Amino acid sequence: MRLAETPCENPRFFAHGIKQMPARIIDGKAIAQQIRDDLAARIAAVREGLGRSPHLAIAIVGDDPASHVYVRNKLRTAEDSGMGVTLETLPGDSTLDETLAVVERFNMSAQIDGILVQSPLPAGMGRNAAQRVFDTIDPGKDVDGFSPISAGHLSQKRSGFAPCTPAGIIEMLDRERLAIEGARAVVIGRSDIVGKPMAMLLMHRNATVTVCHSRTRDLPGVAREADILVAAIGRAGLVTQDFVKPGAVVIDVGMNRVTDADEARQLLASQPKRLKLFERRGSVLVGDVHPNVAETAGALTPVPGGVGPLTIAMLMANTVRAAELRLSG
Amino acid sequence: MRLAETPCENPRFFAHGIKQMPARIIDGKAIAQQIRDDLAARIAAVREGLGRSPHLAIAIVGDDPASHVYVRNKLRTAEDSGMGVTLETLPGDSTLDETLAVVERFNMSAQIDGILVQSPLPAGMGRNAAQRVFDTIDPGKDVDGFSPISAGHLSQKRSGFAPCTPAGIIEMLDRERLAIEGARAVVIGRSDIVGKPMAMLLMHRNATVTVCHSRTRDLPGVAREADILVAAIGRAGLVTQDFVKPGAVVIDVGMNRVTDADEARQLLASQPKRLKLFERRGSVLVGDVHPNVAETAGALTPVPGGVGPLTIAMLMANTVRAAELRLSG
Numbered sequence: 001m002r003l004a005e006t007p008c009e010n011p012r013f014f015a016h017g018i019k020q021m022p023a024r025i026i027d028g029k030a031i032a033q034q035i036r037d038d039l040a041a042r043i044a045a046v047r048e049g050l051g052r053s054p055h056l057a058i059a060i061v062g063d064d065p066a067s068h069v070y071v072r073n074k075l076r077t078a079e080d081s082g083m084g085v086t087l088e089t090l091p092g093d094s095t096l097d098e099t100l101a102v103v104e105r106f107n108m109s110a111q112i113d114g115i116l117v118q119s120p121l122p123a124g125m126g127r128n129a130a131q132r133v134f135d136t137i138d139p140g141k142d143v144d145g146f147s148p149i150s151a152g153h154l155s156q157k158r159s160g161f162a163p164c165t166p167a168g169i170i171e172m173l174d175r176e177r178l179a180i181e182g183a184r185a186v187v188i189g190r191s192d193i194v195g196k197p198m199a200m201l202l203m204h205r206n207a208t209v210t211v212c213h214s215r216t217r218d219l220p221g222v223a224r225e226a227d228i229l230v231a232a233i234g235r236a237g238l239v240t241q242d243f244v245k246p247g248a249v250v251i252d253v254g255m256n257r258v259t260d261a262d263e264a265r266q267l268l269a270s271q272p273k274r275l276k277l278f279e280r281r282g283s284v285l286v287g288d289v290h291p292n293v294a295e296t297a298g299a300l301t302p303v304p305g306g307v308g309p310l311t312i313a314m315l316m317a318n319t320v321r322a323a324e325l326r327l328s329g
Numbered sequence: 330m331r332l333a334e335t336p337c338e339n340p341r342f343f344a345h346g347i348k349q350m351p352a353r354i355i356d357g358k359a360i361a362q363q364i365r366d367d368l369a370a371r372i373a374a375v376r377e378g379l380g381r382s383p384h385l386a387i388a389i390v391g392d393d394p395a396s397h398v399y400v401r402n403k404l405r406t407a408e409d410s411g412m413g414v415t416l417e418t419l420p421g422d423s424t425l426d427e428t429l430a431v432v433e434r435f436n437m438s439a440q441i442d443g444i445l446v447q448s449p450l451p452a453g454m455g456r457n458a459a460q461r462v463f464d465t466i467d468p469g470k471d472v473d474g475f476s477p478i479s480a481g482h483l484s485q486k487r488s489g490f491a492p493c494t495p496a497g498i499i500e501m502l503d504r505e506r507l508a509i510e511g512a513r514a515v516v517i518g519r520s521d522i523v524g525k526p527m528a529m530l531l532m533h534r535n536a537t538v539t540v541c542h543s544r545t546r547d548l549p550g551v552a553r554e555a556d557i558l559v560a561a562i563g564r565a566g567l568v569t570q571d572f573v574k575p576g577a578v579v580i581d582v583g584m585n586r587v588t589d590a591d592e593a594r595q596l597l598a599s600q601p602k603r604l605k606l607f608e609r610r611g612s613v614l615v616g617d618v619h620p621n622v623a624e625t626a627g628a629l630t631p632v633p634g635g636v637g638p639l640t641i642a643m644l645m646a647n648t649v650r651a652a653e654l655r656l657s658g
Contacts, residue, residue: 131487151484152477155529156521158460182546190532192485199540200484203519206544208551211528215535217511222537 023250023297031172032309036081039320043082046323054323055084056143056315057106060118061099061125062092067118074116077312083319086112096125100136107138113326114143114319140325143318146193154200161318166198168310169230169251170205171317178228178249178299181206186223188212188239188288189232194253198230219243231288237267239289247298253307254288267291352579352626360504361497361638365410368649372411375652383652384413385472385644386435389447390428390454391421396447403445406641412648415441425454429465436467442655443472443648469654472647475522483529490647495527497639498559498580499534500646507557507578507628510535515552517541517568517617518561523582527559548572560617566596568618576627582636583617596620 046054056078060071071087078085088102099117106115115137121129134147142150145163153160173180185207189195195211203209212222223229223243231239232253244250258264259282267286268275278284287303294300301307375383385407389400404414417431428446435444444466450458463476471479474492482489502509514536518524528538541551552558552572560568561582573579587593588611596615597604607613616632623629630636 131485148481148485148487149478150481152479152481155480155484155525156460156477158477182544184546184551196484196529200525203540203542206542208539208541208545210537210539211532212537213532213535215511216537217513222513 023294023300025294026172026176026299026301026306028172028301028306028309031175032313034175035171035310035313036077036316039081039316042320042324046320046327049327050323052111053082053084054113054320055086055111056114056116056319057086057088057109057112058116058118059088059090059099059102059106061090061094062122064120067120071118074312074315078316078319081316083316084111092122093124096129096132099125099129099133103133103136107136107141113141113323114315115141116144116315141322143315143322145197145318151192151197154197157204161322162201163193163197164314164318165194165253165307165311166201167318168314169198169253169307170201171314172301172310173228173249176299180228183207183227184225185209185228185230186212186226187230187232188219188223189234189253191232194232198232202228233288235288236263236286237288237290239293241290241293241296244293244296246296249299250289250293250297250301251307252287252289252301252303254286254303255308256286256288257283258286259283352623352629354623355501355505355628355630355635357501357630357635357638360501361642363504364500364639364642365406365645368410368645371649371653375649375656378656379652381440382411382413383442383649384415384440385443385445385648386415386417386438386441387445387447388417388419388428388431388435390419390423391451393449396449400447403641403644407645407648410645412645413440421451422453425458425461428454428458428462432462432465436465436470442470442652443644444470445473445644470651472644472651474526474647480521480526483526486533490651491530492522492526493643493647494523494582494636494640495530496647497643498527498582498636499530500643501630501636501639502557502578505628509557512536512556513554514538514557514559515541515555516559516561517548517552518563518582520561523561527561531557562617564617565592565615566617566619568622570619570622570625573622573625575625578628579618579622579626579630580636581616581618581630581632583615583632584637585615585617586612587615588612599623
């Protein structure tokens with residue numbers, strides 16, 4: 001780990017009983033803004049070359065309120081970045097074929113660079129609906145990076161679209177000058193959209209990567225080997241201080257809605273403002289990392305305001321790149 | 330690790346100074362024969378259903394003697410298994426387009442179930458020639474599992490063809506009743522054809538997997554965490570006893586031709602027969618694992634006669650499965 005910039009961030013000092021400084025809290029919003037600022041010139045170049053802005057098309061099926069919030073955030077960010085957007089809303093009782101027909105139409109359109117079908121699809125579409133959708137999206141427009149061909153290109157370190165959350169985490173580590181090469185990285189969670197592509201990207205950047213999951217024995221012990229610890233399991237506050245090597249970089253991908261008052265109090269004991277928010281609203285969003293990990297980690301992403309904004313920024317970056325590929329190819 | 334079957338294989342006993350038994354040497358040839366025996370009924374069923382045997386087509390470009398030996402082994406094994414084979418030999422100065430034309434012809438043929446283009450292709454074809462070939466092979470006939478879509482399906486744990494060497498190692502662990510679930514596995518090497526798919530397959534079987542490579546710090550220390558250690562780096566005898574936790578399962582994927590007499594003597598000190606072979610022939614095949622690891626490991630695959638035969642057996646299994654898919658679909 002080469003992140004120690006002050007003596008207090010250096011694990012050596014803990015051993016000598018010097019009181020530890022709390023972790024640097026990484027400002028995901030600010031980094032996302034930097035990423036989007038850096039896209040402005042590229043968006044202008046696309047506009048110059050194609051005679052139109054990079055264009056993101058989103059399809060959403062059904063009324064899930066959280067999904068609609070996510071989609072709205074993505075569309076608003078795209079518009080704020082000067083990109084074109086299309087939204088296709090299908091009723092919740094739409095068939096898979098109707099959904100695939102929208103994807104095919106997006107595939108065919110020369111006006112659309114990036115395609116995203118918001119997950120989850122209604123359960124009524126069947127277990128393999130998402131896979132069928134990802135199989136159908138034109139790989140050149142697969143800005144979510146969920147298609148098997150995108151996963152294959154990622155695994156083979158070929159150019160293609162990496163899923164936005166892990167790609168955003170790499171971008172964040174780089175912009176925060178947190179060294180990846182040679183680090184030991186531990187990824188908790190092995191999903192197709194975060195855990196596995198995260199491991200791939202870290203490995204391609206020369207980290208030594210371990211992937212943990214529900215069947216891992218001594219999870220805290222394995223996690224403690226990490227210089228970079230990525231938590232993507234979807235369990236509020238699962239990662240406690242005993243999971244964290246002093247001074248490690250801890251990335252919290254979790255977004256868990258907590259509605260139980262005891263749980264909220266336990267998790268937010270050190271965050272009176274957020275606890276008050278809970279008491280007013282009856283629910284609060286909490287990551288996979290217990291907030292008191294800030295006392296052990298060297299750097300930590302907060303929830304909210306950490307990885308979330310980066311994910312959306314990378315969706316923009318992927319869409320711009322898709323437009324650039326259209327321009328060059 | 331739940332492989333301890335005798336007290337002498339149990340790491341506990343080493344600590345008390347009891348002399349360790351040498352590792353169980355895993356007989357890859359015998360396991361490969363079992364796998365092929367188990368295919369016989371399935372081959373007969375294909376013959377019944379399709380009116381012909383499962384059929385493997387191989388293309389080879391150029392005169393590389395080692396490649397021709399490999400191809401001959403594959404074809405002979407296929408024929409011995411009662412399968413049909415086609416061999417297309419292209420001269421070393423063939424163009425990539427000529428090679429792709431052969432692949433396209435194999436793709437179109439309803440008589441061919443599995444396609445393999447022997448690596449390496451002549452350097453004159455350009456750096457991306459192999460990728461272009463893998464991109465062209467029909468995913469339903471990609472029995473080597475090297476296409477991006479096969480890599481993507483593997484990553485996403487969907488049905489498809491896994492590369493033969495890592496698939497053969499999983500088959501071997503299962504047939505030797507060496508537990509994968511919950512084990513810590515360390516894979517040294519991150520190639521597309523062994524390291525990465527090996528990590529994926531072990532993870533999907535609920536091992537906690539770490540991938541090491543040239544940039545890993547303290548490689549012996551990380552390797553020593555492994556209950557299952559897979560060496561796939563292509564460096565003769567790199568993995569020495571200090572890499573191995575007592576009692577661990579060590580899988581040697583290396584196949585390195587050693588021609589230096591001092592190196593041969595150092596590596597084969599405990600294997601006088603093989604050293605004599607070297608002295609007669611001037612060269613010898615050695616794995617990535619130093620033979621004296623047998624004194625530390627609980628189980629070890631030899632080179633030759635370990636992983637090699639399993640790779641070919643899995644090529645047969647993949648080809649039979651391709652034929653079965655044709656039959657059912």
